[in-house]
Amino acid sequence: MKFIVFLGLLFVCFTCQSFAQEEDEEEFRGLRIGIVKKPKRCPQETKHGDHLTVKYNASLVDGTLLVPPRNLEFTIGEGSMIQGWDQGLLDMCIGELRELITPSGYAYGELPVGDAIPPKAHLVFYVELLEIKDGQPKPDIFGQVDVNGDGLISHDEVAQYLRKESIPDGDGDKSHQTVINEIFNEEDKDNDGYISLSEFQGFKHEEL
Numbered sequence: 616m617k618f619i620v621f622l623g624l625l626f627v628c629f630t631c632q633s634f635a636q637e638e639d640e641e642e643f644r645g646l647r648i649g650i651v652k653k654p655k656r657c658p659q660e661t662k663h664g665d666h667l668t669v670k671y672n673a674s675l676v677d678g679t680l681l682v683p684p685r686n687l688e689f690t691i692g693e694g695s696m697i698q699g700w701d702q703g704l705l706d707m708c709i710g711e712l713r714e715l716i717t718p719s720g721y722a723y724g725e726l727p728v729g730d731a732i733p734p735k736a737h738l739v740f741y742v743e744l745l746e747i748k749d750g751q752p753k754p755d756i757f758g759q760v761d762v763n764g765d766g767l768i769s770h771d772e773v774a775q776y777l778r779k780e781s782i783p784d785g786d787g788d789k790s791h792q793t794v795i796n797e798i799f800n801e802e803d804k805d806n807d808g809y810i811s812l813s814e815f816q817g818f819k820h821e822e823l
């Protein structure tokens with residue numbers, strides 16, 4: 616019960632804040648992601664939990680340079696960086712360069728940062744992705760499901776896994792076939808009928 620009340624409050628405050636921002640700022644409501652350069656080959660894209668090395672610079676929208684080009688390592692999607700980075704650097708290839716136009720709501724908000732970043736600053740970042748290290752890959756589950764060890768999870772292998780885990784095969788929505796289809800819809804990003812290790816997110820389905 617407490618939890619529900621808390622969520623309610625959070626929601627109210629959140630809407631207040633975004634209304635206030637909308638009044639203040641007509642043009643800067645959302646994060647804008649511009650892809651400046653994208654390599655042709657992209658075997659791996661960034662996802663939540665990956666450890667990234669990037670080269671970036673930062674400036675104010677008027678062009679004032681705040682941070683000259685430098686390298687940085689961080690884990691994406693865990694709130695260790697500003698929201699503009701956590702959301703704006705997903706599905707990115709190595710060698711890709713993005714321009715993030717980041718309203719203050721996705722950056723440092725009302726607070727000034729040091730002497731350089733004034734309150735409510737909208738920031739412009741150029742971010743080039745240099746390296747991806749998989750966050751917590753799940754080689755254990757992946758390896759258990761990929762019984763023939765070819766590095767790909769097939770429909771059959773998921774079906775075997777469901778039987779092995781004694782997940783009941785019910786009717787309709789509860790049938791293994793439905794569960795498998797949902798898993799592949801969610802995880803087989805390139806629709807080739809297999810889930811590769813880089814596509815694999817762990818099975819998030821409620822039955823599993």
Ligand SMILES: *[C@@H]1O[C@H](CO)[C@@H](O)[C@H](O)[C@H]1NC(C)=O
Binds near residue numbers: 678679
């Ligand atoms: C930041 O880097 C980009 C891409 O390398 C460059 O085009 C831009 O001029 C730089 N920004 C500033 C303010 O120096």
Ligand SMILES: [Ca+2]
Binds near residue numbers: 763769
């Ligand atoms: Ca396999």
Ligand SMILES: [Ca+2]
Binds near residue numbers: 802804805808809810
């Ligand atoms: Ca695939």
